Amino acid sequence: MAKALAISVCIRCGNPRILSKSWVEKTEKGNPVTHVVEICADKECQKIVDATFAAQREKKLLQLAKKTASQPQLKINSATG
């Protein structure tokens, strides 16, 4: 059985990334999912990449929160009877 391991490169410096850790998660559907965490060989570079991703995630969450907040509230007509 050939295992094709995709080696990705760092989005920042372009160097091949190294395997940090991997684990298998069992799912209810039956097919276990393999999680792979790859990091840049350059620790300082990885730190910057991590910070970039964290900032992007925060931005997305903020936008999502804004969307939810801007939705008009439904008026519940409780004045019956």
Ligand SMILES: [Zn+2]
């Ligand atoms: Zn890098």
